[in-house]
Amino acid sequence: MLAKLKSATYIGIEGILVDVEVDLSKGIPSFSLVGLPETMVKESKERVLTAIRNSGFALPFKKITINLAPADLRKEGTGLDLPIALGILSASGYFESKALKDKIFLGELSLDGKLRAVKGVLPIVILLKEKGFKDVILPYDNAKEASIVEELNVYPVNSLLEAVKFIKGEIRIEKFKFDKEKLFSELSIYDVDFSEVKGQVTAKRALEVAASGGHNVLFIGPPGAGKTMLARRFPTILPKMTVEEALETTKIHSVAGRLPPDKPIITTRPFRAPHHTISDIGLIGGGHIPKPGEVSLAHNGVLFLDEFTEFSRNALEVLRQPLEDGFVSIGRARASLIFPARFILLASMNPCPCGYLTHPEKECTCTQGQIRKYLSKISGPLLDRIDIHIELPPISYSEISSKKEGEPSEKIRERVERARKIQLERFKNEKGIYFNAHMKQKHLKKYINISEEGENLLKDAMEKMNFSARAYTRILKLSRTIADLEESEEIKPHHIAEAIQYRALDREYWSNY
Amino acid sequence: MNKKEKGKFFQQIAEEYLKRKKYKIIDRNFLWKKGEIDIIAERDNKIIFIEVRGKESEDIKGYETVNLEKQKRIIETAKFYLESKNLYGKKDVRFDVISINLKDEEIELEHFENAFMEE
Numbered sequence: 001m002l003a004k005l006k007s008a009t010y011i012g013i014e015g016i017l018v019d020v021e022v023d024l025s026k027g028i029p030s031f032s033l034v035g036l037p038e039t040m041v042k043e044s045k046e047r048v049l050t051a052i053r054n055s056g057f058a059l060p061f062k063k064i065t066i067n068l069a070p071a072d073l074r075k076e077g078t079g080l081d082l083p084i085a086l087g088i089l090s091a092s093g094y095f096e097s098k099a100l101k102d103k104i105f106l107g108e109l110s111l112d113g114k115l116r117a118v119k120g121v122l123p124i125v126i127l128l129k130e131k132g133f134k135d136v137i138l139p140y141d142n143a144k145e146a147s148i149v150e151e152l153n154v155y156p157v158n159s160l161l162e163a164v165k166f167i168k169g170e171i172r173i174e175k176f177k178f179d180k181e182k183l184f185s186e187l188s189i190y191d192v193d194f195s196e197v198k199g200q201v202t203a204k205r206a207l208e209v210a211a212s213g214g215h216n217v218l219f220i221g222p223p224g225a226g227k228t229m230l231a232r233r234f235p236t237i238l239p240k241m242t243v244e245e246a247l248e249t250t251k252i253h254s255v256a257g258r259l260p261p262d263k264p265i266i267t268t269r270p271f272r273a274p275h276h277t278i279s280d281i282g283l284i285g286g287g288h289i290p291k292p293g294e295v296s297l298a299h300n301g302v303l304f305l306d307e308f309t310e311f312s313r314n315a316l317e318v319l320r321q322p323l324e325d326g327f328v329s330i331g332r333a334r335a336s337l338i339f340p341a342r343f344i345l346l347a348s349m350n351p352c353p354c355g356y357l358t359h360p361e362k363e364c365t366c367t368q369g370q371i372r373k374y375l376s377k378i379s380g381p382l383l384d385r386i387d388i389h390i391e392l393p394p395i396s397y398s399e400i401s402s403k404k405e406g407e408p409s410e411k412i413r414e415r416v417e418r419a420r421k422i423q424l425e426r427f428k429n430e431k432g433i434y435f436n437a438h439m440k441q442k443h444l445k446k447y448i449n450i451s452e453e454g455e456n457l458l459k460d461a462m463e464k465m466n467f468s469a470r471a472y473t474r475i476l477k478l479s480r481t482i483a484d485l486e487e488s489e490e491i492k493p494h495h496i497a498e499a500i501q502y503r504a505l506d507r508e509y510w511s512n513y
Numbered sequence: 514m515n516k517k518e519k520g521k522f523f524q525q526i527a528e529e530y531l532k533r534k535k536y537k538i539i540d541r542n543f544l545w546k547k548g549e550i551d552i553i554a555e556r557d558n559k560i561i562f563i564e565v566r567g568k569e570s571e572d573i574k575g576y577e578t579v580n581l582e583k584q585k586r587i588i589e590t591a592k593f594y595l596e597s598k599n600l601y602g603k604k605d606v607r608f609d610v611i612s613i614n615l616k617d618e619e620i621e622l623e624h625f626e627n628a629f630m631e632e
Contacts, residue, residue, distance in 0.1 A: 025602065026602050026603060026604060026605050026606070027601065027602050027606060028588055028591065028592060028595075028606055028630075028631050029606060029607070029608070029627070029630035029631060030630055030631035030632070031630065059627065061605070061606075061607055061627045061630065062605065
């Protein structure tokens with residue numbers, strides 16, 4: 001007695017189809033699972049058998065053999081519980097195997113036969129759409145996430161028993177409907193606003209440029225200058241996510257199991273702020289079967305590293321690949337995977353260990369050697385990959401006590417959205433490029449159009465200030481964004497001058513110590 | 514009663530019970546180098562291997578003593594039995610446990626069908 005049905009699981013952030021074959025034969029009663037199951041799948045034995053019994057079905061005391069094909073791919077996740085249980089029931093004659101045809105089953109079983117939500121549903125349903133499947137049966141808590149892909153008929157079920165009744169046609173289940181447009185049209189509400197930040201005009205402007213063009217930012221300043229305060233308000237001026245971006249980010253969060261059931265798709269840019277004690281694996285992703293790390297969870301959003309120099313050297317250096325390429329590739333003995341990781345890096349640090357090196361009044365108590373050691377934690381290559389360096393001065397009394405409100409986030413975001421629109425139009429034929437900061441060498445030639453005066457200014461600056469080649473391309477990209485903010489097609493000298501101003505800090509500190 | 518006699522006594526109780534339940538006993542005390550099966554019976558075209566466990570104590574029930582090690586031995590012996598009778602893969606098989614507790618001349622019998630399966 002053989003039953004065959006289809007299910008799916010995921011590797012990294014890609015879905016894969018799995019054929020579940022269940023055979024019952026005479027012999028010593030046993031349960032064997034073949035086809036490279038990982039621990040979670042192996043453990044399904046106890047869940048499945050108990051759930052079958054507790055749903056009121058008789059367990060077949062036969063030799064049960066289950067094969068998960070393709071047999072050479074490792075299967076992880078708990079989503080195969082439901083198809084295995086249904087396969088056993090079908091093979092023991094509770095319903096015909098035909099009824100299972102062309103449907104996809106997914107779901108984790110609890111011991112009482114109820115269905116629990118599984119991870120990685122979004123990558124799976126995207127795959128199902130590509131492969132032309134129509135009907136998918138899965139736990140209720142996953143229904144919203146699955147119905148993001150509109151072409152599929154999503155049938156949510158609560159328990160194994162309900163799934164059996166539905167297959168046998170004893171009950172009707174309505175297709176799950178869900179208004180995804182509404183999710184996208186909802187405006188994000190933040191409890192912080194840029195108008196609360198007093199002073200720090202340059203820093204605010206820099207963040208506006210960063211948000212518009214997707215540039216990385218490093219804040220350097222004494223304690224209490226408002227570095228963290230500014231960073232926390234950064235998400236309030238970020239442009240809206242496109243549907244594509246939202247799907248990409250949601251895929252990663254889905255696989256990491258971080259999607260709340262009531263919010264199936266991430267529509268606001270993530271803001272990740274890991275503590276500086278984080279390990280390099282936690283930051284970049286990894287593990288025995290690689291899982292996405294903070295850089296991937298921040299995909300299409302912001303990664304905020306407060307106290308940048310306090311992070312371990314290892315953790316900082318692994319940031320280089322995602323900063324340059326927009327993805328991380330993690331190789332392990334059992335699997336080698338690629339996770340997207342394109343984010344705006346927002347870092348903040350003190351200028352020296354005591355923090356007061358740049359303070360106009362307070363005395364710095366650090367020795368030259370201490371400062372050199374402190375600054376050397378941030379390597380040149382890493383620094384080169386941060387487009388904007390901003391020095392924050394301490395806030396003066398008159399600024400703190402001033403009643404004048406700063407510009408509200410909403411106004412800034414309007415400008416950002418306009419600059420963003422220009423970029424979307426510009427890169428509409430370039431796959432995977434959304435922001436000026438993402439431009440590769442070949443795009444620079446195509447899209448950067450500098451006036452002659454601008455060219456001369458840039459040449460002068462390059463020679464006098466000793467910029468690296470990478471710094472040069474960064475300046476070009478930055479000035480492109482600044483010009484976009486002014487809605488100017490041509491890059492003018494004052495755009496370049498502003499861009500150079502954002503690069504000047506590295507020389508001031510890092511070459512003197 | 515010594516240990517051996519006790520064993521015989523419990524087995525007799527179990528057999529009488531099985532006969533009442535329309536089981537056909539086809540073999541008893543089947544011995545092999547890896548273990549022993551107390552009763553081998555047949556019903557509904559199924560071969561049933563039965564382990565009988567008796568206890569004269571209130572603190573511990575008979576079935577509690579059929580541990581994993583014991584189960585493995587029974588399964589291995591059952592395989593040998595099926596092979597030797599040329600029945601392997603031809604009949605459905607079941608492993609049962611009959612647990613008997615004796616207390617002040619009162620007999621408490623519990624029958625566990627499908628008690629265990631191969632890991």
